[in-house]
Amino acid sequence: xxxxxxxxxxxxxxxxxxxxxxxxxxxxxxxxxxxxxxxxxxxxxxxxxxxxxxxxxxxxxxxxxxxxxxxxxxxxxxxxxxxxxxxxxxxxxxxxxxxxxxxxxxxxxxxxxxxxxxxxxxxxxxxxxxxxxxxxxxxxxxxxxxxxxxxxxxxxxxxxxxxxxxxxxxxxxxxxxxxxxxxxxxxxxxxxxxxxxxxxxxxxxxxxxxxxxxxxxxxxxxxxxxxxxxxxxxxxxxxxxxxxxxxxxxxxxxxxxxxxxxxxxxxxxxxxxxxxxxxx
Numbered sequence: 001x002x003x004x005x006x007x008x009x010x011x012x013x014x015x016x017x018x019x020x021x022x023x024x025x026x027x028x029x030x031x032x033x034x035x036x037x038x039x040x041x042x043x044x045x046x047x048x049x050x051x052x053x054x055x056x057x058x059x060x061x062x063x064x065x066x067x068x069x070x071x072x073x074x075x076x077x078x079x080x081x082x083x084x085x086x087x088x089x090x091x092x093x094x095x096x097x098x099x100x101x102x103x104x105x106x107x108x109x110x111x112x113x114x115x116x117x118x119x120x121x122x123x124x125x126x127x128x129x130x131x132x133x134x135x136x137x138x139x140x141x142x143x144x145x146x147x148x149x150x151x152x153x154x155x156x157x158x159x160x161x162x163x164x165x166x167x168x169x170x171x172x173x174x175x176x177x178x179x180x181x182x183x184x185x186x187x188x189x190x191x192x193x194x195x196x197x198x199x200x201x202x203x204x205x206x207x208x209x210x211x212x213x214x215x216x217x218x219x220x221x222x223x224x225x226x227x228x229x230x231x232x233x234x235x236x237x238x239x240x241x242x243x244x245x246x247x248x249x250x251x252x253x254x255x256x257x258x259x260x261x262x263x264x265x266x267x268x269x270x271x272x273x274x275x276x277x278x279x280x
Contacts, residue, residue: 020129027129032067035260048241052101144266145184145224152172152179160176184227185224186220188216189217246258
């Protein structure tokens with residue numbers, strides 16, 4: 001199990017770094033594909049649990065939200081977009097109930113949950129990359145979250161004694177959580193420290209690098225402290241529908257959504273932390 005997780009990480013980390021470094025529509029395309037697969041896994045898991053979310057909204061909307069962010073029009077269209085999604089979902093709920101669905105209201109809520117939890121939070125990957133020095137901010141946010149997750153896993157295996165939230169995730173311990181936070185903070189500091197060297201490789205030659213070690217520490221700690229909530233949120237859904245993983249697409253990790261769950265908290269919170277650090 002551990003060996004499989006490590007081998008999977010050996011291709012995930014270079015892919016993430018290359019994608020973040022290139023940015024632009026390449027990053028947007030990778031993010032769209034990843035979150036479209038994630039929403040399909042979410043829909044499949046719910047259906048295994050007997051729920052029937054509205055696929056006509058659920059499946060395409062994350063990609064549309066991410067595209068709107070990449071075009072820098074999400075803020076302008078989110079009002080009318082939110083109204084349209086709510087009204088269309090409400091019409092679907094009415095029709096489902098009229099045709100005998102005993103869970104129309106629950107399915108309505110699950111449709112909106114997947115759309116905004118996965119789609120809107122997922123758009124923050126693109127939003128963070130679009131900020132000044134976004135290449136480095138996103139790299140710190142993603143790597144601090146991912147390596148913090150790994151740090152929590154190994155710390156828990158070695159030192160874990162006190163259960164953190166046993167009904168939701170029996171394997172998580174406070175010792176593992178502390179190890180994850182420390183690992184994430186150190187990751188942020190290290191990546192911030194090497195950012196000037198990375199900036200020298202920038203083919204555009206035009207960076208106004210503003211990522212300090214303090215900034216890296218803050219982003220790392222924000223990711224380390226809060227990203228486990230993304231994992232726990234998805235754990236509740238999996239337990240409610242009776243599945244171990246959202247899929248078996250990634251050896252040792254489960255599905256795409258199993259891999260992205262912590263990032264769905266870590267990256268958006270890193271984005272807002274960066275806005276604070278930049279004084280926006």
